[in-house]
Amino acid sequence: MNLPFEILATDGTARRGHLATAHGHVDTPAFMPVGTLGTVKGLLPEQVAASGAQILLGNTYHLMLRPGAERVARLGGLRRFMDWKGPILTDSGGFQVMSLAKLRKLDEQGVTFKSHLDGSLHHLTPERSIEIQDLLDANITMQLDECIGLPAPRREAERAMHLSLRWAERCKKVFRERAGYGLFGIVQGGVDKALRKESALALKDMSFDGYAVGGLAVGEPQEVMLEVLDFTLPLLPADRPRYLMGVGTPDDLVKAVMRGVDMFDCVLPTRSGRTARGYTRRGVINLRNARHRDDPRSIDPDCPCPTCSRWSRAYVHHLFRAEEMLGSILLTLHNLYYYQEVMAGLRKAIEAGKLEDFATAFFEQQATGDLPPLG
């Protein structure tokens, strides 16, 4: 196997694993911060690494448009370009073509679209997506798929799933196999059990280095997402990593890990960090809220992150009110630490066989609400 994956412990359907890449290993279940354009917005790579993140996600769609995959390759690949030392996973570009590009036209061959930046015309095929991800030097490459929104008619979900399977084969064919690098297939099929099953089994037959569940976190309620996981995950090979794309809240992460997901990515901790939303043990708080104006306490008094160790809610509030960059930086930092701490807690709980206890305590604490105001 080019991407060795070892399951170290299980607890129910949850798994604690170790994924080895050419640029370092990943302890799973793992959360991958999103570095869309070759940077996790506002942070230096070492700040991201210090939060506990071992692997980053880069976006093929954004990077192919700017600065361009060939340019990144000439500059030594994405890792060298941004000076991130660890492994990188890139998406295929398909999802963002559908959500961001203009005048897109999809056919059997691939998708033609106009850049949201300058209107220039681009063509993305399964083969080109793999080539771009190779140029970026991604350790984990994702197949090109067609991701549709939910709810969707069954016929539409079926058509997109079948197309994604044909694209999976084409991706597999051109992917350059090498040690420490791998290609993941993506299960599609909307919310339909039979379609998901068909997709999962077909991908399994093709033998990928890992399997993503795609087409979720696209507007459906959490229980729908969890139900799809419940009937999809058992169909995937147990010895390969499972990646739930674009998910989610801390609550989503805990529930998906309990069902057997190994990897996640989401813009929530970083995007929220720029819009003054802080994730804490007691739920989400808005740092722009006037209640924090005079509060000398940390965002989360139990958090060991640099932000909570050194700065008050009052200071972070002030920075957001004054529209100072440092507000986004400090809160993004905190949110990433918090996400990584949830993941570390999950890993430890699985090792100890105490995942149920962990989850119960987690949900209870999340439900308590923010600290009461100071007398």
Added chain:
Amino acid sequence: MNLPFEILATDGTARRGHLATAHGHVDTPAFMPVGTLGTVKGLLPEQVAASGAQILLGNTYHLMLRPGAERVARLGGLRRFMDWKGPILTDSGGFQVMSLAKLRKLDEQGVTFKSHLDGSLHHLTPERSIEIQDLLDANITMQLDECIGLPAPRREAERAMHLSLRWAERCKKVFRERAGYGLFGIVQGGVDKALRKESALALKDMSFDGYAVGGLAVGEPQEVMLEVLDFTLPLLPADRPRYLMGVGTPDDLVKAVMRGVDMFDCVLPTRSGRTARGYTRRGVINLRNARHRDDPRSIDPDCPCPTCSRWSRAYVHHLFRAEEMLGSILLTLHNLYYYQEVMAGLRKAIEAGKLEDFATAFFEQQATGDLPPLG
């Protein structure tokens, strides 16, 4: 003396000194980065300190409006609020009232103005300015003065200078003397030799802990500024630090240090860092320029800063084109390192009695222009 200042070496009229405050010492000549609103924009305090900065400047006008001086005091003072470990100098608020506030009305008592943020009415007197700076816990407090633009009629410069002298006395009267803290007077008088002399001698008679030259860097040519320094600095007590407010470019710093200035502050390295202008040994370059798009070289190949050690011009260019925060962060960091390196070079040259040689080499290198494009 509450603010001990020792001259360790001189070279011509230039001085190499050591200023002791309650929160650490400052090696002079020194450049103070500007942290307008309780943050050097985009950087953590330790990044600013790592650049070599030993003292920061905070802006009374901005901080009194938001978050408010009393609030900062309740939160432990500006140092604790922003977690900067070293000394802080605050300006008096006068300069920014004149440049930013709306509907300002100045009389003998002080200045009444409307906030540029919300139109609220504020009153700033010499006594209130000192009180605010005390609440912020500034190690170096500046007297309130009236700073006029240049060119200005002599009569106007004389009126403002006299008012500033009367305000200097009122500031001195209410300043709370204590070890490790000091109050600086500000010489005014426009470009008029007699007025500058009258101002300098009157302030000297009042005995301040240091003396600033104000009313420069307000639009006049460099030679006018240097001429004012030439006839003003010799009138100031040799055993007290001399601070040239709001200056300047690296070229300004070298020329002013040669004339005997000990301290500087300026937004240039930080503001330029946010507008893609990088200061280098070979002059200023614009990182948005397409010539850097494919350039794997550092902004300044001789620079030991984190940005130049780890990232290419191509990467910084990409970040600015993509409007990523990290572009401003990396370039601000580089600019601050470069400014501090110029200051360290000046200090070393004065110690060695080789300031002329240093300056000659500096001006020559600055004139060479940017690196030629790669073959």
